[in-house]
Amino acid sequence: MTDRDTAPHRPQLPTGWRRLALRLPILLFRAGLGPLFGKRLLLLHHIGRVSRLDRMVVLEVVSYDPAAGSWTVASGFGAEADWYQNLREQPKTLIQFGNRPHAVTAHFLPAEEGAEIMAGYARRHPRTARRLCAFMSLPVDGGEASYREAGRAIPFVRLDAAERHARHGRGHA
Known part of the structure; x- marks a missing residue:
């Protein structure tokens, strides 16, 4: 059992206008924006x-x-999020970043790497990091240690671009 399996609280999935607001960016991406x-x-x-x-x-x-052709994302709804579980089953997929599509492979990061990522994210985006932790009911006091602890509970996924790895001979099993 990992720290992520014992996360203190899974946020409620949004409904109504909040769900619509969260889905709006999909329409903007699809419209080329x-x-x-x-x-x-x-x-x-x-x-x-x-x-x-x-x-x-x-x-x-x-x-x-x-340079590495990779994006790291976090599951604010924990390991139970549909997209997270779907990637677990089928890690090779597509993303759109800006207007460019990329074939990627998902790699699920260990809790200790999540701790490092969250600490760095909190330094770059302190207000957003605080909000994310509050949303997930993860206690943080603003200190790096508390963000590291939160990062151990948040599932992080690294999406590696297939074309970048093929060019540099870095394959993934």
Whole structure:
């Protein structure tokens, strides 16, 4: 059992107008307006585990490494989020970043790497990090240690671009 399996609280999925507001960025990406989000958001395609239908979700980019061709995202709804579980079953997928599509492979990061990522994210975006932790009912006091602890409970996924790894001979099993 990992720290992520014992996360203190899974936020309620939004309904009504809040759900609509969260789905609006998908429409903007599909309309070719992805560049409006800069390097902060990406559109992730994933295949439904049960329906086998193409699904989409817009996720915040926690970190982006253009040289490595990788994006790191977090599951604010924990390991139970549909997109997260769908990627577990089918890790090879597509993302749209700006207006460019990328074939990617999902890699699920260990809790200790999540701790490092969250600490760095909190340094770069302190207000957003505080809000994310509050949303997930993860206690933080603003100190790096508390963000590291929160990062151990948040599932992080690194999306590695297939074309970047093929060019550099870095394959993934």
